[in-house]
Amino acid sequence: AEIAVVGLQASGKTSFVNVIGSGQWSEDVVPTVAFNFRKVRKGNVTLKIWDVAGQPKFRTMWERYCNGVDAILFVVDSSDPEKFESARFELHQLLGHPTLSSVPLLVLGNKNDIDGHAQVKDLISALQLDKITDRPVSCYSCSMKSQHNLDIVMQWLSGRSH
Numbered sequence: 001a002e003i004a005v006v007g008l009q010a011s012g013k014t015s016f017v018n019v020i021g022s023g024q025w026s027e028d029v030v031p032t033v034a035f036n037f038r039k040v041r042k043g044n045v046t047l048k049i050w051d052v053a054g055q056p057k058f059r060t061m062w063e064r065y066c067n068g069v070d071a072i073l074f075v076v077d078s079s080d081p082e083k084f085e086s087a088r089f090e091l092h093q094l095l096g097h098p099t100l101s102s103v104p105l106l107v108l109g110n111k112n113d114i115d116g117h118a119q120v121k122d123l124i125s126a127l128q129l130d131k132i133t134d135r136p137v138s139c140y141s142c143s144m145k146s147q148h149n150l151d152i153v154m155q156w157l158s159g160r161s162h
């Protein structure tokens with residue numbers, strides 16, 4: 001499966017790719033410039049992953065990397081509710097591109113190792129995921145640091161391969 005990983009800066013996109021790619025967790029990850037491409041083999045699936053930069057100046061590029069993928073992974077820092085509105089805006093802006101209609105979406109509420117993180121139901125309402133009706137949508141709470149729920153994330157992604 002080919003997937004694009006997008007979301008605001010510092011949500012944990014590169015951490016995700018590092019952790020599933022090599023099991024390597026680190027507190028200091030360099031903010032991504034433009035994008036990284038990485039192939040990850042897990043069992044009998046190979047994931048081709050576009051890890052795209054989340055800083056504002058790179059967000060107009062998201063559509064280009066999402067175009068033609070089997071799934072979009074949108075990562076949110078669930079411990080930082082001040083960013084939810086901005087994440088909601090960027091997500092719906094992205095999904096509004098006609099080129100991306102019907103591409104399955106997985107939203108990850110990352111950093112659930114941090115006390116007070118938002119629950120899945122809070123993310124669904126803050127990001128207005130219930131308004132997305134033109135594609136399959138899932139939302140999981142997870143942590144790259146503790147690797148919580150990364151098994152179900154991998155299962156979901158494997159299901160998108162063909």
Ligand SMILES: Nc1nc2c(ncn2[C@@H]2O[C@H](COP(=O)(O)OP(=O)(O)OP(=O)(O)O)[C@@H](O)[C@H]2O)c(=O)[nH]1
Pocket residue numbers: 007008009010011012013014015016026027028029030031032033052053054055110111112113114142143144145146
């Ligand atoms: N506590 C905690 N920190 C995390 C987790 N995932 C990522 N981080 C930290 O969050 C910071 C940003 O992580 P990155 O993976 O670089 O975020 P990014 O989304 O790739 O950021 P950009 O490349 O700038 O878009 C780093 O300091 C990570 O160590 C997590 O699950 N828990």
Ligand SMILES: [Mg+2]
Pocket residue numbers: 013014015030031032051052053054
């Ligand atoms: Mg990054």
